[in-house]
Amino acid sequence: xxxxxxxxxxxxxxxxxxxxxxxxxxxxxxxxxxxxxxxxxxxxxxxxxxxxxxxxxxxxxxxxxxxxxxxxxxxxxxxxxxxxxxxxxxxxxxxxxxxxxxxxxxxxxxxxxxxxxxxxxxxxxxxxxxxxxxxxxxxxxxxxxxxxxxxxxxxxxxxxxxxxxxxxxxxxxxxxxxxxxxxxxxxxxxxxxxxxxxxxxxxxxxxxxxxxxxxxxxxxxxxxxxxxxxxxxxxxxxxxxxxxxxxxxxxxxxxxxxxxxxxxxxxxxxxxxxxxxxxxxxxxxxxxxxxxx
Amino acid sequence: xxxxxxxxxxxxxxxxxxxxxxxxxxxxxxxxxxxxxxxxxxxxxxxxxxxxxxxxxxxxxxxxxxxxxxxxxxxxxxxxxxxxxxxxxxxxxxxxxxxxxxxxxxxxxxxxxxxxxxxxxxxxxxxxxxxxxxxxxxxxxxxxxxxxxxxxxxxxxxxxxxxxxxxxxxxxxxxxxxxxxxxxxxxxxxxxxxxxxxxxxxxxxxxxxxxxxxxxxxxxxxxxxxxxxxxxxxxxxxxxxxxxxxxxxxxxxxxxxxxxxxxxxxxxxxxxxxxxxxxxxxxxxxxxxxxxxxxxxxxxxxxxxxxxxxxxxxxxxxxx
Numbered sequence: 001x002x003x004x005x006x007x008x009x010x011x012x013x014x015x016x017x018x019x020x021x022x023x024x025x026x027x028x029x030x031x032x033x034x035x036x037x038x039x040x041x042x043x044x045x046x047x048x049x050x051x052x053x054x055x056x057x058x059x060x061x062x063x064x065x066x067x068x069x070x071x072x073x074x075x076x077x078x079x080x081x082x083x084x085x086x087x088x089x090x091x092x093x094x095x096x097x098x099x100x101x102x103x104x105x106x107x108x109x110x111x112x113x114x115x116x117x118x119x120x121x122x123x124x125x126x127x128x129x130x131x132x133x134x135x136x137x138x139x140x141x142x143x144x145x146x147x148x149x150x151x152x153x154x155x156x157x158x159x160x161x162x163x164x165x166x167x168x169x170x171x172x173x174x175x176x177x178x179x180x181x182x183x184x185x186x187x188x189x190x191x192x193x194x195x196x197x198x199x200x201x202x203x204x205x206x207x208x209x210x211x212x213x214x215x216x217x218x219x220x221x222x223x224x225x226x227x228x229x230x231x232x233x234x235x236x237x238x239x240x241x242x243x244x245x246x247x248x249x250x251x252x253x254x255x256x257x258x259x260x261x262x263x264x265x266x267x268x269x270x271x272x273x274x275x276x277x278x279x280x281x282x283x284x285x286x287x288x289x290x291x292x293x
Numbered sequence: 294x295x296x297x298x299x300x301x302x303x304x305x306x307x308x309x310x311x312x313x314x315x316x317x318x319x320x321x322x323x324x325x326x327x328x329x330x331x332x333x334x335x336x337x338x339x340x341x342x343x344x345x346x347x348x349x350x351x352x353x354x355x356x357x358x359x360x361x362x363x364x365x366x367x368x369x370x371x372x373x374x375x376x377x378x379x380x381x382x383x384x385x386x387x388x389x390x391x392x393x394x395x396x397x398x399x400x401x402x403x404x405x406x407x408x409x410x411x412x413x414x415x416x417x418x419x420x421x422x423x424x425x426x427x428x429x430x431x432x433x434x435x436x437x438x439x440x441x442x443x444x445x446x447x448x449x450x451x452x453x454x455x456x457x458x459x460x461x462x463x464x465x466x467x468x469x470x471x472x473x474x475x476x477x478x479x480x481x482x483x484x485x486x487x488x489x490x491x492x493x494x495x496x497x498x499x500x501x502x503x504x505x506x507x508x509x510x511x512x513x514x515x516x517x518x519x520x521x522x523x524x525x526x527x528x529x530x531x532x533x534x535x536x537x538x539x540x541x542x543x544x545x546x547x548x549x550x551x552x553x554x555x556x557x558x559x560x561x562x563x564x565x566x567x568x569x570x571x572x573x574x575x576x577x578x579x580x581x582x583x584x585x586x587x588x589x590x591x592x593x594x595x596x597x598x599x600x601x602x603x604x605x606x607x608x609x610x611x612x613x
Contacts, residue, residue: 015519020415027412027424030405034428034486040452041440057455108337111330118324123338130345131540133597134548136570140577140586141348141355147362149343164340167491194329215433216491223435232578247436247555257443268434272426275433279422286491286498290533291540 044261045069052258068258069266075259076245081237083245090242093155094221097162101217102210105168110198112169113176114184124173128291130166143232157233158241162221168213174288175209176202208281215278219271243267349594356588362581373588384589386564387572390477391547394568395600398481399546402488406538409489410496411523425497432490441483442556445469470557473565480553480566487552488545492538499534503527528611535611539604547597550574569593 039059044052046064076083112120142161143152151157179202187197223243234240246263275282324331356373358366377384413424431437444452447468454466469475508516511526528535550570557566560575569589577586 019519023412023415027409030409031424031427034431034489037437037440037444037486038430040444041437044440044443053450057450057452059452104337104340107333111327111333115327115330117327117330117334118320120330123334126346127341129598130341132544132601133594134544135345136548136550136573137590137594137597138345138348138352140573140583140590141351142344143577144351144355144362144583145343145348160340161344164337164344166341166345169337169341194333198333219433219435232574243435247439257446260439260443264435264437264439268430268437271433271435272430275429276426279425282494283425283498283501286494287502289495289498289537291536292533 041261041264044257045265047258049258068262072259072262072266079245081240081245083242085238086240086242086245089155089239090222093158093241094218096155097159097221098214098217100159100163101165101168102213104163105165105172105213106203106206106210107198109169109172109176110202111194113173114179114181114202115194127166127169131170135161139232146233152233153235153239155239158221162217165217165220167216171212171216171285171289172206172209174290175206175285178288179205208284211278211281212285215271215274215282218274222267222271352587352590352594354587355584356591358584359582360584360587362583366584369584373585374592376585377588377592383564383567384569384572387567387569390565390567391549391569391596393477394481394484394549395543395546398484398488398549399542402485402546403492403539403542405485406489406493406542407496407535410493410500411527413497414500425494428489429493431487432493436555438483438487438552439555441479441486442470445479447471471562473561473563476557476561476565480549480556483552483556484546484549488542490541490545492541495534495538495541496531499531500527503530532608532611535608536605539608540601543601543604544597547593547600569596 043059043061045068046061046066048063048065048067051058051062073083076086111117112124146152146157151160183201184197187201192200246260246267355366357368357370359369359373360366409428413421413428416424446452446454447466447470449455449458449466451466451469453469454463457463458466467475469479507526507530508522511522516522516525548570549568553561553566553568554571559571561567561571570593573586573589573593576582576589
C-alpha cells in the first residue's frame, strides 16, 4: 500500500515549487491559529497561581505544577454533589446513548439501504430534511413532549433523543449501500432471514461506520450540559453532567482560570483519544457521506 | 417492465403505476413480505418521530397560539408573528446578528473547510493524520473554547490586552467581552475556530477517495495547473460531499448560541451577541411563553431550510 502510494505521488502532475511553498506557509499559519488555544490551555492548566499574576503574562509555563487539578477537586469537595456523581452521570449518558444510537441507526439503515420496502424513500427523505436544520429548532417542542411523556429530569431525556440522531442514520445508510447485493442474495438463497443477514453479515462489514457513529454520538453526549438543551431538560443537580458542573462552578473570574483550564483539559482528553483511535475508520465512512444531486 | 410480475428473488420496487383494482392489495402484500424490514426500522423511526418530526409539526401548530404550559393553548392566529416582526425590537437585533453570523462565518468556514482539506490532501499520510487531528480537535473537545475567554479577559492580565499594551497599541485594557463593538467579532473568531467539524472530515474523505486517474487524464487533456485541476476535476467529482458539507455548515452557522452565551453571558450587554437561538431559549425556557417561542423556532426552521435549498441549487453549478 505504502509503496503504491509513493509511486503515485512521484507521478504528481501540475505542481510548481513556489505554490507548494505558499501552501505550506498557509497551512502552517492556519495550524498555528488552531493550535495556539490548546497550547495556551495546557500551559494555563499547569501554571502556579503566582505565575498567573505576572505582567506581562507569560505564554508558556515556567514552573509547571498540578496545583490547578488539585484546586479543581477541592472546589468540588465543597460542593453539594460529589464530583464522582457528575462523572458517573456523564459516562452513563454517553455510553448508553452511544450504544443505543449505533444499534438503532444500523438497524434502520439496513432496510433503507438494501431492502425494497414501500415508503423507504419517504422515511429517508425526512432524515435528510432533518439534517438541514439544527436541533435547536425543536428544542422547545421537544421540551414540551418530554413534559407530557414524563421524561423531563431523567437520564432518558438526554439518551432517547441521542438514539434517533439523523446524522448517524444518514452516514450508516450511505455506507451500507456499498455492500454488494450478491453477498446478501447468496445468504437469502441459503435461507437466512433478514435479521440474520443484518446481524451476521451486514453488521461486521460496517464496523468502520459504527466507529464513526461512536465518535460523533459520544462527542455530542459527552459535551451535553452547558449547552441550551441538556441544561433545560435536567434540573436536579444530581443528574447533571460533568460538563455542566464544570462550566457552572468555574464560570467567571480570572482567579479560576487555572482550574478552568484543568477542567477543559480533562473534558477534551476522552473524545480526542477516541478520535485518534478511530480516525482512519472515520475517514473511510465519511467518503460515502455525499448527498446525491 | 411489467410491475405486476416480481423478478425472482427481488421484490417489486414500487406499486404499479396504473390505477388497477389490485394496487393497494399489491402494496399491502409487498409490505407484508418485507415485514422484517419494518421491524428493523421501527425503533429508530418511532424515536425519530417523537423527538424530531413531531416537534417540528407541533412547533408550527403552537406558533399560532398563546401557551404558557399551565393553561391550555389559546388560538391567536398570526399575532405571534406580527409581534415578532413589528413590536419585538430585540428579535430584530437577534435576527440581524444571526444573519451576520451566517453570512460571515458560514461561507468563511465552508471555504476554510474545503481549502484546508484540499491542502492537507497533498501531505504524506502520516503527517496528514496528525494535521487532521489538529484541525478537527477544537470541534470535538467540548468546552475548550472557554480558553478564549481567558485570552480576551478584560483586565491587563488577559493575553490580548497584555500583548497590545506591551507593544504600545493601547494604553489601557479593553473590555473585549463586555464592549458591544468587539463582542460579535470575537464570537465569530471562536466560532470559526470551532467550525472544522463534520464537513471538514467529509471533504478530506472525499478527496482521498477521488479517482486519481481522472487527474492524470486531465493533465493529458491540457489541465495546466492545480487551480484548473481544482475547478474542472476535483470540485465536480466532490459534488456529493460539497452538498453534504454545505448542509452541515449551514445548519450550524444559524444555530450559534452556546458559544455566545458562555463567552459574553446571557443576555449579552446591549444584546450585541443576541441570536435567534438565544431569543428562543429566553422565551421558551425562562419566560415560558411557548407559543411565542414556537413562532421563533418556526422562523428559524424556515430560514435554515430556505438557505439550504438555495445553496444546494448554487452548488450544482460548480465546475460547469
